């Protein structure tokens with residue numbers, strides 16, 4: 001999947017602009033960014049659930065997608081079981097196999113409304129993986145999972161990628177947690193601020209500024225900054241957004257200071 005100069009403006013507000021990226025097969029790419037940065041909005045554009053006001057998304061025709069939304073509202077009175085939920089709208093899903101994949105075989109007959117946060121995330125992941133997608137899109141897959149369980153979820157995602165040989169695009173708030181299980185990181189704040197291998201991004205001044213690593217002393221070479229709502233406020237923002245096309249994982253996609261978008 002590729003995106004070329006995607007932009008989205010709603011009611012006069014530019015939610016996203018100049019997003020160009022390429023997702024390679026069997027690659028895990030993490031989108032990271034503060035609240036309101038446009039992460040979910042970007043996933044929705046890439047999935048074709050909403051239309052950009054500028055730019056284009058290129059998808060392989062017939063691409064099988066698995067999507068795990070950020071949250072699912074469950075009515076506590078709803079009597080549906082996990083097994084039934086996994087089969088909703090997907091013909092012939094082998095429930096046991098789908099749950100074994102996420103190390104939760106015991107949940108088949110549990111009531112959906114009774115699941116803990118961590119169990120629910122596993123079930124949503126099982127459902128997203130059930131169609132054997134070529135691209136798995138996960139919006140904050142560890143939401144509601146305690147810190148101890150979060151790295152387990154990321155390990156599971158890496159195992160799913162290995163089993164299904166699918167690409168994975170996921171949204172996360174915490175780079176340190178996803179570090180071991182991601183090939184590439186895109187740091188988003190309405191546009192792609194920096195990108196690269198997780199170790200590189202974690203040292204990037206833009207990333208450090210965005211995530212408030214107050215202990216890190218650095219010289220800020222960035223040529224723009226964001227206001228409280230995330231808007232770029234420096235009119236002299238001269239960087240070339242066309243370079244936001246992220247190269248394939250094999251090439252050196254360093255995003256050190258001065259190279260961010």
Ligand SMILES: Nc1ncnc2c1ncn2[C@@H]1O[C@H](COP(=O)(O)OP(=O)(O)OP(=O)(O)O)[C@@H](O)[C@H]1O
Nearest residue numbers: 010011015033034035036037038039040041042070
């Ligand atoms: N349909 C819409 N109409 C108007 N504004 C919208 C719409 N969808 C999203 N927004 C706004 O766009 C901004 C980005 O929202 P989005 O949900 O993509 O952020 P996010 O990075 O996923 O945030 P979070 O980390 O809090 O989940 C928010 O300020 C949101 O209010």
